[in-house]
Amino acid sequence: MERALLLSLNEERRARRAAIVVTDLETGSGRLVRQAEALQDPLDEALREGFRxxxxxxxxxxxxxxxxxxxxxxxxxxxxxxxxxxxxLAPMARIAGFELDVIDPRTAFATPDRFAGSNLHADWPQEVLARQPLDAFCALAALTHDPKIDDFPLQAALEAGCFYVGALGSRKTHARRLERLAANGVPEDKLQKIRAPIGLDIGASNPAEIAVAVLGEVIAALRGKGPGAAG
Amino acid sequence: MNPPENHRTDPLDIAAAWSAEGRQIALATVVETWGSAPRQAGSQLVIDAEGNFEGSVSGGCVEGAVIAEAVDVIASAKPRMLEFGVADETAWRVGLSCGGRIKVYVEPLA
Incomplete structure (x- = not known):
């Protein structure tokens, strides 16, 4: 592989853009194909299948x-x-290969001491998500059970087609949440996608165990093994 | 802002960093698998001329052999295709105890 190709690839990866490296296994020559370029490529069918x-x-x-x-x-x-x-959840998710952002406007909670090594944003989700929009490769876990903080990002995640949307809270809390989101125009089929109560049912009984349950549920959704997955 | 943890163990980020330090390196990539192979196609391992490495192409079963080959690939500057099957005494001394087979492409970073 040429060094320039490696650097271009890493640049695409950092910018969260999909890319395919095509290597001719006889000659060893390689090239980078971005998603928009696949249609004009002689290998277009295989490339489109790869992106999909x-x-x-x-x-x-x-x-x-x-x-x-x-x-x-x-x-x-x-x-x-x-x-x-x-x-x-933050260190576990990082070890599992996730990029991670923690957002909380309450500065008493969002302190660097409590979240060393994390991308921590002591801001309202509205502001942070405007700068770093959600996409289909994102999972969102709403863990404050405060509607003022959780409702906006939940709706944004459903609209962006995040592969996982989960919300903490009792069944009663969640029922009221669904009413508010419905009143705000979120369609019923999207509301059904919110995982609540959050996390796999492993009998988690403390914060760290709940984090394992949430991360497990996120991975199941990512790998197509969650409820509602085809097959 | 600190980079996420995984950037420090991501083979392609490591490859760029090592190369920027002037180290000669090779990339090993799983290109085909049969049966219960431990890592899927596309999994990568970066190796330098001293045999330092990061990443994986199996569950640790064949990395030793891939690293040894990669050091030769760096010296010759020519890519090479390796195949590993079930652990036995035939073509390779090492193998996959899981019963799978994998093909690994090792190329120099030029």
Whole structure:
């Protein structure tokens, strides 16, 4: 691989843009294909399939063998609430390969001491998400159970098509939340996508265990094993 | 702002950082798998001329052999295709105890 190709690839990855590296396995020559360029490419069908599935694979074309290495943006977990669960969730999610943002406008909670090494935003979700919009490669976990803080990002996550949207709170809290979001114009089929009560049912009984349950549920959604997944 | 933890162990970020330090490196990539291979196609390992490495192409079963080959690839500046099957005494001394087979492409960073 040429060094310039590696640097371009890393630049695309940092900007959260999908890219495929095509390597001719006989000659060793490689090139970078961005999503918008796939249509004009001689390997367009295989490239589009790669962008869609995220699966890297070897293909044959015109008697030559190519390897298509698909680089989709790494999953990003946006946590609303700098609460006790988030303190455990942040390092676990980072180790599992997630980019992570913790957002909480309450400066008593959102302190660098409590969240060393995390991207911590002591701001309202409205402001942070305007700067760093959610996308389909994002998961959102709303953990404050304060409607003033949680409702906006929940709605934004549903509208952005985040692969996972979860919200902490009792069944009663969640029922009221659904009423508010419905009154705010969120359609019923989208409301159904909110995972609540949040987290896999593993009997979690303290903040760290709830963090494991939430991370497990996020990974299940990412890998297509969550409830409602096809197959 | 600190980079997320995973950037410090991401093989492609490491490859760029090592290369910027002037180190000669190779990239190993899983290009095909059969059966219950531990890492999927596209998984990568970065190796330098001293045999330092980051990343993985299996569950630790064949990395040793890939690293040894990669040091040769760096010296020759020519890519190489490696294949690993079930652990046995035939083609390779190492293998995958899980029963899978993998093909690993090792290329120099030029």
């Amino acid at each position: 599935s995220g699966k890297s694979r070897q293909i044959e074309s015109d008697g030559r063998t190519f390897f298509l290495n698909v680089h989709l943006p790494s999953p990003r977990l946006v946590v609303i609430g700098a609460v006790h669960i988030s303190q455990a």
